[in-house]
Amino acid sequence: MKKTQGNWESSSSSHFITIEGIEGVGKSTAITFIRDWLTEHGLSVVVTREPGGTEVAEEIRRVLLNTHKEPIYPETELLLLFAGRMQHIQEVIKPALQAGKTVLCDRFIDASYAYQGGGRGISDHFIQMLEQEILQGLQPNLTLLLDAPYHVSQLRLQQRSHTDRIESEHEAFFQRVRAKYLKRAEQSPERYRVINAALPLPKVQRQMKEVLHDFF
Numbered sequence: 126m127k128k129t130q131g132n133w134e135s136s137s138s139s140h141f142i143t144i145e146g147i148e149g150v151g152k153s154t155a156i157t158f159i160r161d162w163l164t165e166h167g168l169s170v171v172v173t174r175e176p177g178g179t180e181v182a183e184e185i186r187r188v189l190l191n192t193h194k195e196p197i198y199p200e201t202e203l204l205l206l207f208a209g210r211m212q213h214i215q216e217v218i219k220p221a222l223q224a225g226k227t228v229l230c231d232r233f234i235d236a237s238y239a240y241q242g243g244g245r246g247i248s249d250h251f252i253q254m255l256e257q258e259i260l261q262g263l264q265p266n267l268t269l270l271l272d273a274p275y276h277v278s279q280l281r282l283q284q285r286s287h288t289d290r291i292e293s294e295h296e297a298f299f300q301r302v303r304a305k306y307l308k309r310a311e312q313s314p315e316r317y318r319v320i321n322a323a324l325p326l327p328k329v330q331r332q333m334k335e336v337l338h339d340f341f
């Protein structure tokens with residue numbers, strides 16, 4: 126059976142799940158756990174990420190995350206992200222959903238509102254315009270927001286040898302990003318589940334299991 130979402134048609138057995146949150150909060154760790162849970166429950170899972178997810182989008186990711194001598198303006202950042210997102214939707218997300226698969230994505234549209242909106246100060250109006258044109262009504266069915274205070278995520282990031290252009294932003298930037306994520310979660314409670322990611326891993330995983338149980 127087919128279901129429609131905006132201008133998109135996908136299989137009724139497909140699900141689009143996104144994981145959001147600031148750097149170091151535990152998204153990659155959560156993705157592995159959720160992928161295993163979904164697979165154990167008989168779902169065919171496609172794991173992907175933004176920025177990136179296709180050959181061209183991964184090249185765009187490099188431009189976004191590398192440090193350059195020239196500044197990258199907020200609007201440039203936003204447009205590059207949406208350029209990569211277009212490739213990602215067409216090449217990976219849409220075909221997988223049409224084939225009845227569950228797409229598990231490390232960051233998606235909410236990250237643009239949180240980072241380029243909350244973090245960089247671009248208006249929601251500008252982002253909404255791009256969202257309308259590029260997503261054409263495509264929305265995640267479920268978004269897990271991993272939330273933890275800045276200092277917790279920073280502590281976890283200390284084990285990382287290299288920090289990219291965005292990871293090296295200052296505390297105030299990440300505070301704005303986190304606040305915007307929480308605001309969006311409050312505005313869309315039907316789609317968002319906020320996970321307290323500051324807790325030890327087993328407790329984080331227990332919360333994720335509960336969310337998955339409720340959702341499926």
Ligand SMILES: Nc1ncnc2c1ncn2[C@@H]1O[C@H](COP(=O)(O)OP(=O)(O)O)[C@@H](O)[C@H]1O
Nearest residue numbers: 148149150151152153154281284324325326329
């Ligand atoms: N709940 C947790 N408690 C303690 N450490 C964690 C927890 N979740 C993840 N970590 C660790 O924190 C670091 C960052 O996690 P990661 O999943 O890479 O974050 P992200 O993908 O959000 O940047 C990793 O070393 C990971 O093992």
Ligand SMILES: [Mg+2]
Nearest residue numbers: 152153154231
């Ligand atoms: Mg990660």
